[in-house]
Amino acid sequence: MNTKRSLGLLLCSAIAMNAGAQSLQAIQPVSFSQVQITDSFWRPRMQTVSKVTVPVCIDQTEVKTPRIRNFEKVARHDGEKHEGIYFDDSDVYKALEAIAYSLKTYPDPAVEKKADEWIDKIAAAQQPDGYLNTFYTLNAPDKRWTDMEKHEDYCAGHLFEAAVAYYNTTGKKKLLQVATRFADHIDSTFRVPNRPWVSGHEEIELALVKLYKTTHQQKYLDLANWFIQQRGKGHGRGVIWDNWKNADYCQDSLPVEQQRQITGHAVRAMYLYTGVADVGAARNDEAYMNAMKAVWEDVVYRNMYITGGIGSSGHNEGFTTDYDLPNADAYCETCASVGMVFWNQRMNGLTGSSKYIDVLERSLYNGALDGLSLSGDRFFYGNPLASGGQHARQEWFGTACCPSNIARLIASLGDYVYGKSAQDIWVNLFVGSNTSIPLKNGAVQLQQQTGYPWTGDVKITVSPKRSQEFPLHIRIPGWAQQQPVPGATYFYNDHSDAAFTLTVNGTPVKYDMEDGYAVIKRSWKKNDVVHLQLPMEVRKVQAIDSIKQDRNRISLQRGPLVYCVEHADNAGDISNIILPANTVFTAAYDPSLLNGVVTLKGEVPVVKVAANGESVTTTQQTITAIPYFSWANRGKGQMEIWLPEKITSVNIKP
Amino acid sequence: MNTKRSLGLLLCSAIAMNAGAQSLQAIQPVSFSQVQITDSFWRPRMQTVSKVTVPVCIDQTEVKTPRIRNFEKVARHDGEKHEGIYFDDSDVYKALEAIAYSLKTYPDPAVEKKADEWIDKIAAAQQPDGYLNTFYTLNAPDKRWTDMEKHEDYCAGHLFEAAVAYYNTTGKKKLLQVATRFADHIDSTFRVPNRPWVSGHEEIELALVKLYKTTHQQKYLDLANWFIQQRGKGHGRGVIWDNWKNADYCQDSLPVEQQRQITGHAVRAMYLYTGVADVGAARNDEAYMNAMKAVWEDVVYRNMYITGGIGSSGHNEGFTTDYDLPNADAYCETCASVGMVFWNQRMNGLTGSSKYIDVLERSLYNGALDGLSLSGDRFFYGNPLASGGQHARQEWFGTACCPSNIARLIASLGDYVYGKSAQDIWVNLFVGSNTSIPLKNGAVQLQQQTGYPWTGDVKITVSPKRSQEFPLHIRIPGWAQQQPVPGATYFYNDHSDAAFTLTVNGTPVKYDMEDGYAVIKRSWKKNDVVHLQLPMEVRKVQAIDSIKQDRNRISLQRGPLVYCVEHADNAGDISNIILPANTVFTAAYDPSLLNGVVTLKGEVPVVKVAANGESVTTTQQTITAIPYFSWANRGKGQMEIWLPEKITSVNIKP
Structure with missing residues (x-):
């Protein structure tokens, strides 16, 4: 859309303010708490999240890992040390947030009781001055706020999000009070002269805006902006990350309002920019808006997969160079697609343009939804666009950000509809x-x-x-x-x-x-x-030539869904399929497949190898494509989104 | 061979000593200076080295790069700084060494005059105390011998080798005197109490043995052994290489006599082990011998390419894990194959077994010879075993170790015959x-x-x-x-x-x-x-299953030569060739091809792609294989040594 029109709409809509918030947003989202989902596609998935994923998160958080036990140790004051990774508190908060959304659609007294128990334990671990972090409190209380890369503020952000969600569902204020006490501690600790602090993993900015919108306390918005304003000024320092070796990694090379390019860790970037769009809308900050529009174009026009996934490299969990979008090696962290949903919702609110919802929908139905198995108890951390058979969803992860993230997204789907x-x-x-x-x-x-x-x-x-x-x-x-x-x-x-x-x-x-x-x-x-x-024809998508990994390849899309060809429907081997551009596909709903999906079937040339391995032929064969999000639910095997339109050469695998 | 028999032979042959040297070697090599090469394969190559490669080395060393100028600057004493890389002196010495061997076969008064000029400049740059290194003398004279990784001793070693070679060809002693003065300086600097020094790039050990064998001065053998004995004791320290981060990289994790596995940088390893075998033979050191035999087995049985090339990874210019031998990504530095020739010659001398010459011959005719173009003026730094068309020999390199190394090897071929x-x-x-x-x-x-x-x-x-x-x-x-x-x-x-x-x-x-x-x-x-x-049938070679990159693949060998299939003889595309195990090949000498080579021709199935790119067929086609060393002399294109014996699947390239 035209930027001037967008800005025009924004200014025209400036009177459309949320009660109490001095927001200039074009569009205010309608909260999940006001939306009852009855959808035949999503409601069963929300039920799975409620009945399977949330219990998995609870079990992992409380029983199988020491995440809750760390809070109990703080309360016991008997010298026990922290177990696990220094950012594990965040998983407790994200599980609580998922529970909160889930309880709205599927009330469950036992789960709510469990949440209340956890909240009691969290509250009991809060220090008298409001500080709350089990890693530092147990292991090094005198080292608090000495290492910007140790995620204390990141954990705080997830606490604030959980508190707001739990309050919105249940009306209970205990966790919200813990959150505001901690936020007040952070505010008084940092917003003093000469106390720079660059969050090593952004998150607190967007969370403080939620706290501000819930409590209507201006200081939380100001503190969110203070965190944003810290960046790009050379203040970044870390102990585990000596001298903040690569400022691009956490979007700290330039002040945010001067940023135009996407760099570094994809999830950190998404969380930051969600917060920046929030604060930009609330403060009517044109510099933030312009920065966000430019960075968005850099993401979507040069660094996004057809699935709406972002962050092609596992090395930095993030971005590399423009148009570098490998398929089998795609990282595309589930959390980054979840972050794309967050950020694009804010960009839509900020500008009034539907193009952001187009991207949100792409990330939601494809890159993000792929992170969760149909059964609800297996998770992808990364979401590749092709597989030689090496990929499978896992039960859990050492760094367990993704499971509760996809759970909270699906459970809060109501936030994104209206x-x-x-x-x-x-x-x-x-x-x-x-x-x-x-x-x-x-x-x-x-x-x-x-x-x-x-x-x-x-x-x-x-x-x-x-x-x-x-x-x-x-x-x-x-x-x-x-x-x-x-x-x-x-x-x-x-x-x-x-x-x-x-x-x-x-x-x-x-x-x-x-x-x-x-x-x-x-x-x-x-x-x-x-x-x-809406017209639901099967569309054949191609990529611009700059994306060399997709050259001479075609992918299939129908409605918002990106399709893939998977081993289980195609006799195992899919590396031998050609997809000429004129292939006709037939779409049909198959209620017995993958909990019910529309498949696409077409007759295409397939290269066959003779039994003696010494010759090849091409035969016509019907291939079946399934929605990308539904792959990897039937064991390991080959998968491709981008199929070759034609052969320029063949590579013999011996 | 049986180790006991090998040792038996060694002891029986103990009386076969070189005049003046207390060596217990089974076999003494006959020096290049005593061997006149008349060979129809090698003599033209030696001529090319003399007439083309040596002039290229002279031009690069003196005119196109500042290597000789650095020596002139030292002599001028007017505050000029060093240009180039800190180890560039070594290239001057290696060029001189190549000149020395070359003059033996192809006397050339102009070239000898140039060498004498250089020697005068080198001598003029030697410091009063014998020290000789243009980088430190020009840039940081007070920092001499402070960084074990800065190649001062490596450069010294190449000086010693050049001096011995030039003396052996010409009888002129000036450079030998420079060498012994520097060696004496090093001896008096280091062989004092509590002065550890672990060479960051081994080379001086083997060079000191040459100096010892030429001058019959025991102290040089003792100093060579002193350098070997420094390793594996935790003394390694570097400035550019903070805290000697990976001791395996330069064979410093264990004392040499305890080493059993090959690790790290391939060229450093080869040079060290050549010196260890030399010293082991001269000192009748069974611990060194046992170490060398075990390390050799680790190289040859688990980490060597069919070409005799070693060091699969460019990351460390060296070894990775056993059986990790990628083909297109093979590093196989030319210098490492040259080093294999050195080391295997010493191992043959030490043990009397021909198996070391088998490996020497393999490295010489394949991995090493491949480093030089037929024209003599283009060089491979790495020698891959397959190419998609990205590889080409270069005119020169920033780090220019390989050109003069392959030149000195070919020019000194006489050293290896008897x-x-x-x-x-x-x-x-x-x-x-x-x-x-x-x-x-x-x-x-x-x-x-x-x-x-x-x-x-x-x-x-x-x-x-x-x-x-x-x-x-x-x-x-x-x-x-x-x-x-x-x-x-x-x-x-x-x-x-x-x-x-x-x-x-x-x-x-x-x-x-x-x-x-x-x-x-x-x-x-x-x-x-x-x-x-000798029977010269075409042999089909397979690799053990542990080398996964060669599974279901066949390579061709005839005599000592490994063959490859290259684009220029096979219509460009060779990724579509199948080589069934029963294929019959015909060998024929083609005098017009690649300066004259025996080609291998056989009829095999080849996968063809239809013009519209939508189907494939297999047709019988005659393919032509050429000696590996002769590839990449007709432009860039595909090349494979290991061809698929059969197809298990095909990978369509779009």
């Missing part, structure tokens, strides 16, 4: 759900029913309490507008005449396209039914 | 040549005529001054004995009934096989003609 301002409603995601949105002229009930992402049918029943006129902005995904995939890094190699259709009460309706949304402005009355039909 | 003791003669290499070997009972003229390595015919005319009985040991290469290639790492997958034949004056002769040699003990008279016929 947006609002004082007199506008936005439908961002197509997820079966009910909500009530309080506009200036009265609340509006919305009921969304859809078979998305398997079908393109979306029915939205709009029921204002009293008839009222307001603009309803319905996102038309980029892929449904014959537009290039974001940033023209990826593009459709076929032309599609199929277009979306939009009716109200069965009659085609006038709408304006604004910032990627179809905007229907009319006087809405109870039970008006908006019917959106 | 061995002697007081009453035995050994023929180690099959190289057309004349020599006179002084046995206890009188000198013996030998004239060797052969078409080797293209033919297996070797004619040796033996002419004692007066008839005398002595054992003539003629090496029967391992590959000609239906034996496995060294150490059973590589083996022939086909059985061959072909055997070598041996006659004297046309009549089959009785011989004993001892230590890999056919030993003919008889009363020799003038013009006795020994005729050895």
